[in-house]
Amino acid sequence: MRHAYTVETVRAAERTLMSRLPPGTLMQRAAAGLAAACGSLMHGTYSRRVVVLAGSGDNGGDALYAAARLARRGAGVTAVLLTPDKAHPGGLAALRRAGGRTLPPEPEAADQAIAQAHLILDGIVGIGGRGGLRPQAAHLARTARESRATVVAVDLPSGIDPDTGETPGETVHADATVTFGSYKPGLLIDPAAEHVGALRLIDIGLGPYLPPPELEALQHADVAALLPTPVGETDKYRRGVVGVVAGSERYPGAAVLAVGGALRGGAGAVRYVGPGAEAVIARYPETLVTSGPPSKAGRVQAWVVGPGLGDDRAARQAVAEVLGSDVPVLVDADALRLADRDQIRRRTAATVLTPHAGEAAALLSADRADVESARLAHVKQLAEAYQATVLLKGSTTLIAQRGHPVRVNPTGTAWLSTAGSGDVLSGLTGSLLAAGLTARDAASVGAYLHGLAGRETPVPFGAHELADRIPQVWRSVHPRT
Numbered sequence: 453m454r455h456a457y458t459v460e461t462v463r464a465a466e467r468t469l470m471s472r473l474p475p476g477t478l479m480q481r482a483a484a485g486l487a488a489a490c491g492s493l494m495h496g497t498y499s500r501r502v503v504v505l506a507g508s509g510d511n512g513g514d515a516l517y518a519a520a521r522l523a524r525r526g527a528g529v530t531a532v533l534l535t536p537d538k539a540h541p542g543g544l545a546a547l548r549r550a551g552g553r554t555l556p557p558e559p560e561a562a563d564q565a566i567a568q569a570h571l572i573l574d575g576i577v578g579i580g581g582r583g584g585l586r587p588q589a590a591h592l593a594r595t596a597r598e599s600r601a602t603v604v605a606v607d608l609p610s611g612i613d614p615d616t617g618e619t620p621g622e623t624v625h626a627d628a629t630v631t632f633g634s635y636k637p638g639l640l641i642d643p644a645a646e647h648v649g650a651l652r653l654i655d656i657g658l659g660p661y662l663p664p665p666e667l668e669a670l671q672h673a674d675v676a677a678l679l680p681t682p683v684g685e686t687d688k689y690r691r692g693v694v695g696v697v698a699g700s701e702r703y704p705g706a707a708v709l710a711v712g713g714a715l716r717g718g719a720g721a722v723r724y725v726g727p728g729a730e731a732v733i734a735r736y737p738e739t740l741v742t743s744g745p746p747s748k749a750g751r752v753q754a755w756v757v758g759p760g761l762g763d764d765r766a767a768r769q770a771v772a773e774v775l776g777s778d779v780p781v782l783v784d785a786d787a788l789r790l791a792d793r794d795q796i797r798r799r800t801a802a803t804v805l806t807p808h809a810g811e812a813a814a815l816l817s818a819d820r821a822d823v824e825s826a827r828l829a830h831v832k833q834l835a836e837a838y839q840a841t842v843l844l845k846g847s848t849t850l851i852a853q854r855g856h857p858v859r860v861n862p863t864g865t866a867w868l869s870t871a872g873s874g875d876v877l878s879g880l881t882g883s884l885l886a887a888g889l890t891a892r893d894a895a896s897v898g899a900y901l902h903g904l905a906g907r908e909t910p911v912p913f914g915a916h917e918l919a920d921r922i923p924q925v926w927r928s929v930h931p932r933t
């Protein structure tokens with residue numbers, strides 16, 4: 453599991469740790485890790501040209517100390533000091549002792565140094581940054597982006613909001629980010645995460661002083677441990693039956709895709725309810741189909757409702773019936789519009805809502821662009837407002853449930869933004885729910901496998917190919933299945 457902590461938490465842990473160590477120890481740990489990472493990114497240090505963009509805080513200090521280490525190993529280092537009279541004194545002295553030279557941030561000289569650099573160290577701001585970068589810093593960030601050098605962000609790309617993943621103005625675009633002590637939410641959530649590049653964590657000893665995280669990301673081993681696996685005494689009913697209420701005369705394909713996802717999610721059987729039965733059976737003859745209302749369809753351990761459902765009376769009635777059941781329900785697409793919001797709040801069994809940014813905006817009476825620029829705040833707000841587990845889809849998929857750290861899905865690709873891909877996700881996740889995973893785990897594992905399938909399917913792909921790829925990625929996560 454990867455854990456991410458807010459600035460306030462990181463600072464508190466750092467204070468405790470620092471009080472037990474000689475002054476400057478943490479910064480030296482950070483600088484040593486950073487210098488080693490830069491050395492390996494440049495495939496050596498001798499005769500490499502390094503430019504440090506150094507702000508006046510400790511982030512600049514880390515960068516200057518690391519650069520001093522690189523200079524001692526033969527790199528030619530130039531530091532551009534944003535505020536020369538306030539640059540980190542210890543870092544600056546170390547760099548000078550190591551033979552590094554310094555420049556004020558005058559555009560011409562700085563731009564020239566940047567243009568010739570092999571590697572740029574972004575030490576403008578770290579967790580102490582506030583708001584969009586100031587003009588001089590913004591200029592350096594742009595010049596660095598336009599250069600051919602490898603840009604390494606120190607702790608985080610300057611300009612991103614470490615707590616939220618927002619990008620309030622110009623930001624450094626890094627090829628790699630070397631972060632210290634712990635991940636920060638902004639490194640893992642778009643739009644900020646897009647500017648992070650390859651992310652490396654340097655352990656500086658904070659671990660024992662960190663409380664529960666703000667954000668977490670499952671890794672292969674976590675997902676493997678959660679995947680349902682049939683055992684000797686099991687049968688199809690014990691594995692769980694998932695009911696899929698999806699599709700309409702107009703959108704029969706959504707039913708096929710949701711069932712396709714559901715068949716690959718570990719439930720023992722998939723029951724389909726709706727007008728798309730013929731299309732479903734033609735593609736997946738193993739599906740149990742019924743054409744009546746969900747309440748007459750027989751027992752299931754979880755429902756998926758919504759993909760391609762349309763919005764006629766039957767659809768509305770089906771959503772109400774499913775929400776009235778006492779088993780976990782995943783509410784997607786059209787059902788997000790049709791559902792009675794109070795009925796969602798009153799449910800005692802788990803409810804999973806899977807909106808994309810547009811649907812989330814509608815549920816919160818907010819703006820789609822605001823949801824996309826501040827995903828973390830909005831997914832938490834939705835989970836709170838609907839007392840449900842919320843999986844917010846999009847460039848970064850987040851899963852929120854009140855009282856737990858938000859989960860960020862680490863897999864996926866923009867190729868997933870293809871029609872019907874969400875239908876596969878809802879079927880898959882509903883199936884995991886029926887197989888007995890908690891709402892939060894089912895949503896996280898569903899998003900993880902869906903994202904992996906997106907990465908493994910030859911592009912450009914259609915959503916049905918994504919569903920076909922799930923067994924392969926399942927086995928890649930859990931090779932013994």
Ligand SMILES: NC(=O)C1=CN([C@@H]2O[C@H](COP(=O)(O)OP(=O)(O)OC[C@H]3O[C@@H](n4cnc5c(N)ncnc54)[C@H](O)[C@@H]3O)[C@@H](O)[C@H]2O)[C@@H](O)CC1
Binds near residue numbers: 466470510580
């Ligand atoms: N506290 C610690 O124990 C450790 C801190 N470390 C480093 O220290 C950093 C935090 O240092 P600081 O608290 O000094 O803060 P920063 O260095 O992150 O930022 C503060 C500086 O940035 C300037 N600044 C703020 N917002 C700006 C903006 N929008 N545009 C331009 N300049 C802006 C401020 O005027 C100030 O000079 C971490 O990110 C990390 O790199 C590491 O050395 C590890 C240990």
Ligand SMILES: Nc1ncnc2c1ncn2[C@@H]1O[C@H](COP(=O)(O)OP(=O)(O)O)[C@@H](O)[C@H]1O
Binds near residue numbers: 845876
């Ligand atoms: N830019 C992106 N990067 C990564 N994944 C994306 C991106 N855009 C969309 N996705 C993913 O693609 C899927 C699209 O689902 P959805 O919006 O419901 O589409 P549809 O309704 O056509 O099925 C979701 O899993 C979402 O997280």
Ligand SMILES: [K+]
Binds near residue numbers: 511574578609
């Ligand atoms: K930085």
